[in-house]
Amino acid sequence: MEKRLPRSAMIFSLGFVFMLVCAVGAFFYGVKIGTSKTETKYEMKELKSASAENNRPYQQQDLVSFYHTVFLPYREFQSKWDDAVSGFELSDGGSASSILKDLANLAHAKKSEAASVDLQQSPLLGEAQNDYIRSLGQFEQAAKAAAAQAKSTSGSELTGKIKQLDSYRLAVSQSLAAQQSYYTAMMKWGATVDPNIPTDYAMPKVIEVKKWTSLPLIVKNKLMADQLASREQLTVFYPQDLTSRIDKFISSGQQAKLNLTTISAIAELLMDTEAVRSGDFADNHTTLYKQDLLPQLPFFS
Template sequence: MEKRLSRSAMIFSLGFVFMLVCAVGAFFYGVKIGTSKTETKYEMKELKSAAVENNTPYQQQDLVSFYHTVFLPYREFLTEWDDAINDFAQGQSSNASSRLKDLADLAHSQKAEASSFDMQKSPLLGDAQSNFIRSLEQFEQAAKAAAAATVKSTDASKLQSTIEQEQSYLTAVQQSLVAQQSYYSAILKWGATVEPNIPSEYKMPKVIEIKKWSSLPLIVKNKLMADQLAARKQLTIFYPQDLTSRIDDFIASGQPSKMNLKSISAIADLLIETEAVRSGDFITNRTKLYKQELLPQLPFFS
């Protein structure tokens, strides 16, 4: 005789099946929602990352803040260092050890000042800050090493060459030039947000002819001269824009054709090797050469 489920058993079975279906459905719905949220979170993260990359705050106020809190302390040290090295080169080294110790102390204090403001929200300015700080650390070490060397030796004529052969000095120069490149790259990115004809990046080609150079915006030229100085591993008291203005003035004079100079690198070599570039050349030539050119309102441009 066929057994039949009681009414209560049947209701229980149907309820169990219904709950099982609901549980399975809830599980897959939860997986879908979770996956969706994860994907959305990932997409938002990607979009946020892209937004940070594309809208990194290279605003004028950031460039100005960097100038006063990082760049200026470094330049103040560099001016004192350059004056001391020039005096040593001219044989004025009777108090060399004391002066070098003062330079080491100055590098230490300027390093602390350059570290007092966080510029890391802007990648290029953050890199520039880090490298200027490292440069000052290396200058401090170079000054201390040179001061110790002067105590052991009375041959003042070799002091300059001794300093410039110090590994800490060579490292300081390299990091300074890399930092300068980053700062001028940040200035270029700022320019690209103001004028559409200015690229946000521009790499120095192996050869850049005069005609091509003359068509470039000033802000691009300055960045390229920062690259040129870094490639030469040459620390200078003049700014990249000083070299830019001397090149443009040299081109305007018609001298390149007379001397058969066809590339910007060749002109830069000539001007640097003959010490024809001075700090302040850009300001002298700005009105004559760059009346309509875009630049941020930074003290070394005015």
């Protein structure tokens, strides 16, 4: 005869099974919540780390490292490019073609050199590095395109054709954008050293002479990098050369004689008359900027 469990025993068994199911469910729910909290804490830590990195003060060693590993290779190429292009009017198409092929190879080599280090931990320097690398890539393309045209083009026409190339225009634009980022990074470094130097200073539409003379040198240099970018023209001189030439122009009284009241007007006059030279800053450094703060970079020496 089949025995049946008493009613109380059945209820107890069902209750025990129910409690066991609840316990197992609670365990897995707890694991899920714990994992979620851990992931959230990790994500917050990553976000805080990224935020701290983005707000990381610019160090002088960052500026120096960028100068030697990215800026200098680019400027070495630009110097060769400027010398070659300025001499095309005196050369025949065949030699110009050969020179341009060499320039394409040089641009490729300098692009690899500029990309050999990682400077992305400093946002502005990372941007500048990327733009210089892209600029060199576009110069490489421009040189190859011009080399193909050089044999059928006179030297006097070749320079004009090069400037019409989209790759050349893009190379110039990216180079000037990189220069802006580099000089902005210098200003941000200066702000960590001297509280009178602003962290940000956008190029205003109009800068009166009186306002200009009150600005720190490192801010003036940044503004002249902006000025050169707006002009969309490569120059052999640096932004600080233009800065010093403007300051010399003002201090000599020439600005007052010509009744020029804005810095943009003075800058345009000096550049249009080719009155700015590479080395102007070095010539005026000791007389105009003895006490001004600058990072210890070779082109400021």
